[in-house]
Amino acid sequence: MSEPDVLFEESGTRPWILLFGPVLAGVGIALESLAPGGASLTLWLGVGLLVLLYTLLLVRTRRRYLRVRLTASALEQGTTSLPMSQVTSVRPVDDEHHGLRVLGDGPVVPRRLAPVVLRLSDGTRAVAWARDGAGLRRALEDLLRARAAS
Template sequence: MSEPRFLEYGAKWTALLYGPLFALAGYLAELATGATHAVAWVLVGLGLAAITAPWVHARRRFLTVRVTDTELWQGRESLPLTDIAETRDVGTPAGARVLGGGWSTPRKYDELPLRLTDGTVVLAWAKDTEALRAALERS
């Protein structure tokens, strides 16, 4: 598989570090005051990392946007680039289908209307729609 033209992950695995870092800050605060509960803070850090892992996995699976030389991937749905006719000045009709299988564009993502070769309009989405558009327009 070739290098992607555009790749935007739904989440990064570094988010797993937030819980242990919070636990470390709590331990250091306790250390400054006297009595410490090291085992409890280790358990807190591990617990927070454990509940963050499924969240990161789900966001990476359903909110990753990737453009390769042949396809646009939105979450788990792919669209061949040959099916895209226009990326600029495409209006968004009511009821346009959102790529990726959702009912609406994911929160904190901008939408990019695409006209397909059959005349229908679908909504692609990304945090950086201009970079997505540029990747789709590259031949």
């Protein structure tokens, strides 16, 4: 079975944030080695490990609940999936998305993410979201245009 073509995708977070703990430990060791008495290696390695574990949990959670993936058959937001057969149009950009059903795992559009309002086949509206809201909007509009042309 082949993987469907991905038209738009966001992972939820960038993996480079995992470097924060090891870099913090390295900088701490380097700066403290300049002080009299030398560096507390075990202390800084412990701090680096704790920060790494925390950011690992953060990255894993964000990748699970804030990922966006659009294929010809479905729009996935977090752990939920909306069949594209239910989407009839993309609404114009406005602030009138409050009170609408938000796709994904939360009751509101996640902070710092752009809303994209969709009209569904049952006549209701729902709010999709992405870091690159304009990119998701373009991908959805292109998909709906291609579907209408065929």
